[in-house]
Amino acid sequence: MTSPLPSGIDPESAGRQGGNVDFSRILLILCDLDGTLVDSAPDLAWSANQMLRELGLPEQDPQVARAWVGNGVERFVKRALTGDMEAEPEAGHFESGLALFETFYAANLSRHSRLYPGVEEALRRLAATGLHLACVTNKPEPFTSRLIAAMGLSAFFGLVVAGDTTARRKPDPMPLQYAADYYSLDSRQCLMVGDSSNDVAAARAAGFAVACVPYGYNHGVDIRESNPDLVVDNLCELAELFA
DSSP states (O other): OOOOOOTTOOGGGTTTEETTEEGGGOOEEEEOOBTTTEEOHHHHHHHHHHHHHHHTOOOOOHHHHGGGTTSOHHHHHHHHHHSSSSOOOOHHHHHHHHHHHHHHHHHHTTSSOEEOTTHHHHHHHHHHTTOEEEEEOSSOHHHHHHHHHHTTOGGGOSEEEOTTTSSSOTTSSHHHHHHHHHTTOOGGGEEEEESSHHHHHHHHHHTOEEEEOSSSOSTTSOGGGGOOSEEOSSHHHHHHTTO
């Protein structure tokens, strides 16, 4: 069932508009990866616990680890080491832990990760309309391209902007602007699709429209509190807006 459109939108025009967004102008859709396309938390949590075991530290609850995803590998490792969202671990623990985590994750990044329902169908439908599709994520490139390939999504994206492609990551607008420049488009022609406040903040700073899904990794906070232009229960609902 489609999420209610914001007030003031005529249901008859819902196929082309949502909130203040004129979907007929959109030529580029940027998709976040973790929490939007792929439920990658199981493999991230498993790798973190392997790291902790090697360091002789207590393992973390895999369900708790879901709240740590979204700010890059370094911050994820720090959260696993400290059990806290913002705390800094001992420098030696962090350096050793990061190396261990990257080794474990590189070997197991698609072991338990799965596409969210409707993702492949939605991307296929969007690609069929002639829209440009790109992936913009804070995940480092060595993991990003391999996960996209393992999930069978490589053919959908003409561009992948990973966490180390540009000098700054989301919520900074730089990765989004990089993608728009790559396709020679202005901000009004671009839509960011994500699951977190980072995605909304980056889109707002870049001047992009933004749609969000409610099921991803937003540190336990309802994504509607970040006021995206549109919230859809799954990506097939978004694809319907471009039919």
